[in-house]
Amino acid sequence: MQTRRDRTAPSRRGSAPRPPTWYHASARPFTALAPLDDAVDADVCVVGGGLTGVSAALALAERGYRVVLLEAGQIGDGASGRNGGQLVTGFSCDMRELRRHAGPAASRAMWDMGLEAMALVRSRVARHAIDCDLRRGYLFAAGTPRQRAGLAETAEDWATVYRYTGPRLLDRPDLTRLVGSDSYVAGLADPGGGQIHPLEYLRGLAGAARLAGTAMFEHSRVLAIERAGGRNCVRTAQAEVRARFVVLAGNAYLEGLHPPLHARLAPVASHVAVTPPLTPGTLRRIMPGNVAVCDWAPAPDYYRVTGDARLLFGAGARYRAGDDGGRDRFLKRRIARVFPSLDPVQLDCSWSGLIGVTRTRIPDIGRSGPDLFHAQGFSGHGVALTGLAGVLVAEAVAGTAERFDVFAALRHRPFPGGALRGPLLALAASWFRLRERLG
Ligand SMILES: Cc1cc2nc3c(=O)[nH]c(=O)nc-3n(C[C@H](O)[C@H](O)[C@H](O)COP(=O)(O)OP(=O)(O)OC[C@H]3O[C@@H](n4cnc5c(N)ncnc54)[C@H](O)[C@@H]3O)c2cc1C
Numbered sequence: 001m002q003t004r005r006d007r008t009a010p011s012r013r014g015s016a017p018r019p020p021t022w023y024h025a026s027a028r029p030f031t032a033l034a035p036l037d038d039a040v041d042a043d044v045c046v047v048g049g050g051l052t053g054v055s056a057a058l059a060l061a062e063r064g065y066r067v068v069l070l071e072a073g074q075i076g077d078g079a080s081g082r083n084g085g086q087l088v089t090g091f092s093c094d095m096r097e098l099r100r101h102a103g104p105a106a107s108r109a110m111w112d113m114g115l116e117a118m119a120l121v122r123s124r125v126a127r128h129a130i131d132c133d134l135r136r137g138y139l140f141a142a143g144t145p146r147q148r149a150g151l152a153e154t155a156e157d158w159a160t161v162y163r164y165t166g167p168r169l170l171d172r173p174d175l176t177r178l179v180g181s182d183s184y185v186a187g188l189a190d191p192g193g194g195q196i197h198p199l200e201y202l203r204g205l206a207g208a209a210r211l212a213g214t215a216m217f218e219h220s221r222v223l224a225i226e227r228a229g230g231r232n233c234v235r236t237a238q239a240e241v242r243a244r245f246v247v248l249a250g251n252a253y254l255e256g257l258h259p260p261l262h263a264r265l266a267p268v269a270s271h272v273a274v275t276p277p278l279t280p281g282t283l284r285r286i287m288p289g290n291v292a293v294c295d296w297a298p299a300p301d302y303y304r305v306t307g308d309a310r311l312l313f314g315a316g317a318r319y320r321a322g323d324d325g326g327r328d329r330f331l332k333r334r335i336a337r338v339f340p341s342l343d344p345v346q347l348d349c350s351w352s353g354l355i356g357v358t359r360t361r362i363p364d365i366g367r368s369g370p371d372l373f374h375a376q377g378f379s380g381h382g383v384a385l386t387g388l389a390g391v392l393v394a395e396a397v398a399g400t401a402e403r404f405d406v407f408a409a410l411r412h413r414p415f416p417g418g419a420l421r422g423p424l425l426a427l428a429a430s431w432f433r434l435r436e437r438l439g
Contacts, residue, residue, distance in 0.1 A: 023199035036217040036239040045243040050080035053249030055390025061212035072221035082353035092379035093361035117388035130204025137291035138193025148186040178289030195292040248374040252356035263414035270316025273350035277309040366408035
């Protein structure tokens with residue numbers, strides 16, 4: 001395994017290209033899919049081969065629709081193949097905030113759908129026999145008394161409003177049974193959360209979608225969508241799909257294909273790295289609970305132990321990927337702060353990805369034109385919610401849009417700042433994080 005290199009960079013020595021992430025290095029082989037090179041007809045064309053697009057394709061194909069999925073690069077090239085693999089309860093937006101935006105009835109429905117999203121991951125993994133290291137157990141960690149108070153209020157809110165009573169607030173020394181770090185004063189242990197190898201999961205879903213009849217193509221970037229004769233025509237450089245319905249699932253990578261949609265997202269870079277495999281003794285000391293951990297800060301540290309005993313550690317938000325050295329230095333600093341005993345930190349591999357953040361941090365799921373659906377902006381909380389978003393889109397295509405409309409009714413405004421919206425948001429996140437650390 002290469003050290004201190006961005007595996008997304010092409011090999012300069014002409015040897016076999018390096019896998020872009022540890023996920024790619026550790027996943028079972030996935031047969032490359034050919035680009036679309038012809039004009040084809042379909043009922044639905046899905047744009048984007050991440051968890052949202054693949055979930056939508058699977059749900060639609062299971063309903064009997066003829067589905068074509070077009071992915072610009074390879075399946076999982078976007079956030080879905082490079083995230084922290086954390087299965088997090090709820091939404092990126094605090095539920096009290098979400099109630100203010102959506103009202104009590106819609107927010108209740110959203111909470112229930114959030115729990116359904118977690119259950120959907122488990123049921124799809126079981127049903128399609130996807131080997132993706134799915135494990136239960138989650139910890140939100142508080143570094144300051146103020147964060148502890150925030151966690152306590154959240155637990156109280158979840159319990160009283162939604163009857164979600166599983167999480168337990170832990171103070172030291174109970175907390176140290178889950179995570180061996182002096183960085184935290186308290187934590188909220190949530191047995192409903194968990195972790196997963198996201199690329200294995202995505203590829204497993206893609207396999208299921210293809211078995212159900214989806215025609216899936218890689219290296220088929222969509223360049224334009226035109227409306228003609230009551231249908232949408234989805235064009236790549238060398239092919240086109242004529243379909244009544246189109247699903248836009250490009251999230252933070254969608255760029256210029258639909259500018260108004262993209263303007264409602266701030267694409268923010270987050271970085272992830274893995275250490276070499278750690279000894280059982282080290283793991284018992286730093287991660288005795290073997291749960292996924294995320295701190296309760298605006299731009300959080302998130303980490304877990306992989307199936308092959310590495311610490312997989314992510315941190316953000318930053319507004320640019322930066323060079324390999326800068327990213328490694330940044331991640332090493334963050335790891336050493338949480339686990340000083342690992343200093344000097346060794347990294348086997350690091351990479352970056354783009355998180356699509358909405359202004360409210362509520363997912364942006366809705367219609368963006370005639371028979372044109374979209375789902376984006378999971379704001380760092382998408383591993384589970386994307387699966388449900390795909391199901392909701394399939395329901396809407398089939399004409400049962402009640403649940404889809406719970407999300408579609410929310411208004412998502414563009415970010416101010418145009419191209420600077422990513423940097424501005426990252427700057428704000430850093431400022432809030434600094435304020436949190438100062439207590
Ligand atoms: C570093 C990082 C860590 C994260 N950690 C977590 C976590 O631990 N837990 C969690 O819940 N969430 C996490 N997230 C968020 C989560 O990964 C995303 O919400 C989720 O993967 C979004 O899936 P998606 O399918 O909507 O988008 P993506 O996975 O980004 O997929 C979009 C796809 O669309 C393709 N595309 C774009 N434009 C076109 C076009 N014109 N034509 C064809 N294809 C196109 C892209 O190539 C890409 O493959 C993280 C995100 C990042 C970046």
